[in-house]
Amino acid sequence: MSYLELNNIHKNYGQGDYETEVLSNINLSIEEGEFVAIVGFTGSGKTTLVNLINGLLEPTRGEVLFKGKPVFGTSHERGVIFQNYSLLPWLTVGQNVFMAVKEVFPKKSKKELNAIVEEYVEMVNLSHAINKRPKELSGGMRQRVAVARALAMKPEMIIMDEPLGALDALTRGNLQDEILNIWGKDKRTALLITNDVDEGLYMADRIIPLKPGPKATLGPEFKIDIERPRDKTELNDNPNFKKTRNAIIEYLMDIGNERKSEAQEAIVLPDVEPKAFVGRF
Amino acid sequence: MKQSITLGKVTKFMGLGFLSTLKALFTGKLEKEDFIKFLRKIVVPLASILLFIGLWHLGAKTLYDREANFKIEKALEDQGPEAAEVMRACIASGDLSCQPNTLPAPAQVWESYKSLLRDHNIISADKAAFKEKTAALNAKRISEGRAPIVYTGRPSFIDQIVMSLKTVFAGFLLALVIAIPIGILIGLSPTLKSAFNWFIQIFKPVSPVVWYLLVFMIVKTVLIDSTEDSSFVISFISVGLCSMWATLVNTAMGVSSVDKDYINVAKVLKLGPFQKVFKVILPSSLPLIFTGLKITLSVAWMVLIAIELLAQSPGLGLFVWEEFQNGANDSNSKIIVAMFVIGIIGFLLDRLMLTIQNTVSFNKNEGL
Incomplete structure (x- = not known):
């Protein structure tokens, strides 16, 4: 039995004539302690997939199994790092993390809770900004707060929805390492959604492409057989890395082209003229 | 880290940012940008207030003249030229009994404002005197369980x-x-x-x-x-x-x-x-x-x-x-x-x- 299992998931939005199938026949299984990355184009339904797994959405058909039990609603066992940080702007960094910690460990004293908050804020190197509001922080700092908030809840599985998408390359690299550190420390299970193939290659054990929607479905998986810890600079010379990277990019290009040609075919207009108006003026 | 609270911050917080520009003017710390700000935030509003009062004054004067002419004209029609002369003299003399009733000029409004304040002082004094006069009586009334006498002016x-x-x-x-x-x-x-x-x-x-x-x-x-x-x-x-x-x-x-x-x-x-x-x-x-x-x-x-x-x-x-x-x-x-x-x-x-x-x-x- 897998740790997380998605069986024949379909997700539709809208009703009646406006109904569109966003995700179609998604099958995925993740083992405990694994780091899986799902790579896809923007608008291919990645966020929908994440929300199905964390319980914010329910599938139209099919089922999501977490540790063998169907998922109904959200759970503290599955921590989420949102794409757009989703920090509460009226709370300080510390208060944002504290609110989450307090919900997960309601029985702990305030002192213990504060200790956890400080530990995780320290971990993302934001101790100096613990009393600042999100508005006073840069994008990278905000995302680190979101990371701290998700991890302070000590979830068994970390679900990340393009967590580093809006960051500059340097901050991005640092945060990738931080996330890998935490994941490696107590071998949690992680699911990373990204649009950056290199990010997936650097961080994950497996990469699964999401074919673009509507009717998005998962493509064939690519195993990444590269020893951990991985070194960013050495990766470029690793033959395994090159091979996998080329294979994935080729695959993504192919489905991109396929989609383009499909789209072209679809928009061929009929060759008609408004006959009724000819010669009227 | 606590941030210091300055006059500038407080006034800006209250939406009265122009006050700090005014302060800079008086303390002589005016930079070039501040000068433009000073023009925009203080000189321009003041100028527009003066313009407003000027227009108001002119408008009030026009209305006053029209009303006065009408009064004189009416006296002439109803009572003859002598009455019209009397009316003209009366208006010119500023006698209260025959002043045209129309939009007052800014100066008149200012006078009324002062007279309202004077009136307030008189009434306040009156009230204080009343309170003093009835203090003993009221104390007695309260001790007897009756309502005290209140000022009804x-x-x-x-x-x-x-x-x-x-x-x-x-x-x-x-x-x-x-x-x-x-x-x-x-x-x-x-x-x-x-x-x-x-x-x-x-x-x-x-x-x-x-x-x-x-x-x-x-x-x-x-x-x-x-x-x-x-x-x-x-x-x-x-x-x-x-x-x-x-x-x-x-x-x-x-x-x-x-x-x-x-x-x-x-x-x-x-x-x-x-x-x-x-x-x-x-x-x-x-x-x-x-x-x-x-x-x-x-x-x-x-x-x-x-x-x-x-x-x-x-x-x-x-x-x-x-x-x-x-x-x-x-x-x-x-x-x-x-x-x-x-x-x-x-x-x-x-x-x-x-x-x-x-x-x-x-x-x-x-x-x-």
Whole structure:
């Protein structure tokens, strides 16, 4: 039995004539302690997939199994790092993390809770900004707060929805390492959604492409057989890395082209003229 | 780290940023950019005020002349050339009995303002004297369990302003107490929203006068045994009912349109319903609630005048009405004084709300 299992998931939005199938026949299984990355184009339904797994959405058909039990609603066992940080702007960094910690460990004293908050804020190197509001922080700092908030809840599985998408390359690299550190420390299970193939290659054990929607479905998986810890600079010379990277990019290009040609075919207009108006003026 | 609080920060916070520019001028710390700012924030407004007063003066003079000519003309027609001459001389002499009754000039308004202040001093002195005179008697009456004798002379202009402020604050509190809880409930529950929506849509546009009449009908009957003057109760309830709609609608809108991201956070953290309302929904709708409260306070102040006038509650509204009915020589200029006082107090109330809003809300607004 897998740790997380998605069986024949379909997700539709809208009703009646406006109904569109966003995700179609998604099958995925993740083992405990694994780091899986799902790579896809923007608008291919990645966020929908994440929300199905964390319980914010329910599938139209099919089922999501977490540790063998169907998922109904959200759970503290599955921590989420949102794409757009989703920090509460009226709370300080510390208060944002504290609110989450307090919900997960309601029985702990305030002192213990504060200790956890400080530990995780320290971990993302934001101790100096613990009393600042999100508005006073840069994008990278905000995302680190979101990371701290998700991890302070000590979830068994970390679900990340393009967590580093809006960051500059340097901050991005640092945060990738931080996330890998935490994941490696107590071998949690992680699911990373990204649009950056290199990010997936650097961080994950497996990469699964999401074919673009509507009717998005998962493509064939690519195993990444590269020893951990991985070194960013050495990766470029690793033959395994090159091979996998080329294979994935080729695959993504192919489905991109396929989609383009499909789209072209679809928009061929009929060759008609408004006959009724000819010669009227 | 605590940030130091300076005069500049405080005034900017209250939407009175021009004060710090003024300070820079007097302390001689004016930079070149500051000079442009000084021109824009102080010189331009002052110039436009002077221009306004100038135009007002000219307009008032034109109206005065027209009215005077008409009077002389009328005397000529009705009573002949001699009477017209007398009238002309009388107007020129500035005699109070024959002054044309029209828009007063700025100088006249200023005179009336001073005379209202003098009047206030006289009445205050009168009141103090009365209090002194009746102190012993009142102490005796209270010890005997009887009501003390109170001053029943006419209120001064300042007393009337205070009365109006009391009414508007009582009305505002009433609006706040009714509108915010109902707004939150309506915003949270679509069922309650459709239950209340017709009510809001129908009663929102009702005029202050009609609200006054409705409140009058009810309060009159409720307080039928009481010998107390019910005008204050009637006017503050009417003001509250007229002005609460903005807060009600804004609160409901703020609560129902909380950013989906925040709702998702609440779901992922698994906050309970109570926590969700107080920790996520209310804080995020505070800016809209305060926008509503600001509108409510300005509407309350605006309808107050009409309602006091109807309710005969001794505030600014009654002052304006009585001066209009009075028709004394300086009545018109007193009405204009009241107009300015009403406007300035309205402006100050708005700033007060802005200051409170900036203190409690995360979404800092620039003062307009």
